[in-house]
Amino acid sequence: MAEIKEPIEGYGLSKKQGERALFSRIGVVGCGRDGRSIVNLTAQSGLEVVFIEISQEKIQDALSEIEHSLDTKIENWGLTQSEKRATMGRITGSLDYNDLKDCDFVIECIRYEANGERSIALRKEVFRRLEEVLAPDAVIATNATTVIISELSADLVHKERCVSIHFPMSHSDARLLEIVKGIFTTSEVLEKVIRFAHLIKHIPVEVRESSGLVSMRLMVVMLNEACHILMENLASLEDIDKEFTIIYGQRYGIFELADLQGIEKIVMLMEDMFREYGDKKYKASPILWRLYHSKQYGVKERRGFYIYDETGKRLGVNNLI
Known part of the structure; x- marks a missing residue:
């Protein structure tokens, strides 16, 4: 049998009970359509997910929509009832940013305004609040295509841990993740995000900072x-x-x-x-x-x-x- 040389704990598995593993918990801020897709995808990949919303009503709406999408998958023979229960069991909704403190990767995914615009000032505020509660080595990402990550992270103390990612989610088989390294982003953080992409069975594609990406x-x-x-x-x-x-x-x-x-x-x-x-x-x-x-x-x-x-x-x- 071939020798396994790469430690499995780097991919979310711990070699001993109680040791905190990379990607043991993922955070998502904003659970609109894009946020729900990311939460659903991550939970189905076997990772615990905590998402932040602005009201209990929106939390319940998000959970209901995720459950509905899983039911649809069951109807199409793409999922079993036990897999659905396991997936829903990995998802937690919260109003409190402090519930993200144990996350090692948090994705900002706030909703668009009614006219399709997204506020840079509001996103910067989300990043600031995340920095207050996360460990210094936790990765902060935005799921955006026109906002430059170097601008969003410029006012943070640990700006080197910020990246931009984009899931082109036209359908469930579009398993590709665009990853953007900002001016301040370290190579170590980029490698972490690439490993995350592999963990959720997505092909990582590195893209330079640009509006619209590829x-x-x-x-x-x-x-x-x-x-x-x-x-x-x-x-x-x-x-x-x-x-x-x-x-x-x-x-x-x-x-x-x-x-x-x-x-x-x-x-x-x-x-x-x-x-x-x-x-x-x-x-x-x-x-x-x-x-x-x-x-x-x-x-x-x-x-x-x-x-x-x-x-x-x-x-x-x-x-x-």
């Missing part, structure tokens, strides 16, 4: 071009999506993907990238602005490029575009 810069340009094709009446919305899925081997069409991501988030992201790069390819199409101004944001509002029922099932094309 995944969203690719996505918004394709979406803009699809909108131009639609405006030129070259093909129907459904047929454009059909070509995108069949020719390029994608699970979702580009318009479906936009509805899943949230039109309001995409438009604000594109505005950020246009300001950052000054390239008109990032300027949102008039169709996107029409949906944005009419608050037809996609799946969560039950109307975007398509219309949806209360479960998120697609019913047909939105003829109000």
Whole structure:
């Protein structure tokens, strides 16, 4: 039998009872759609997760949504009842940042504003509060694509432990994690996050600090071009999506993907990238602005490029575009 040379305790397993292991507990601040996905994914990977919300009602809503997603997975033969119970047993919701004190990795994932914007000042406040309760070697991350981690961490004492990560969660098989090392981030912290990616069975991709990273810069340009094709009446919305899925081997069409991501988030992201790069390819199409101004944001509002029922099932094309 081959000798195992790498210590297993580095991957969340302890060689003796009572010894604190790396990634023994993960924290998430904000349990909206993206936060829930991260909590769910991490708990299913066998890690304990504590998430912070602003009210008991939001905590219960988050737990209910996570349980519902697990039930859906059971219905599709992707999970057993015992696995669901084990997953839910690893998840704790809290109103108190002090409950994160034993976490060695905390991900900021606060909600977007109603118009799709995310406050840098509010995120900085989250980072400040995290630094007050976490051990100096605990990693602090933001799950964002347009906010520069060096800016968020600039006022912290231990700014070297901050990174930016992004889960491009278009579907459950998109197991890739973009990791951004800031100006102050140490190589040791970067290695920890790479190990975390492997632990949750994601492929780590290192990306330099930039607005939109790689995944969203690719996505918004394709979406803009699809909108131009639609405006030129070259093909129907459904047929454009059909070509995108069949020719390029994608699970979702580009318009479906936009509805899943949230039109309001995409438009604000594109505005950020246009300001950052000054390239008109990032300027949102008039169709996107029409949906944005009419608050037809996609799946969560039950109307975007398509219309949806209360479960998120697609019913047909939105003829109000």
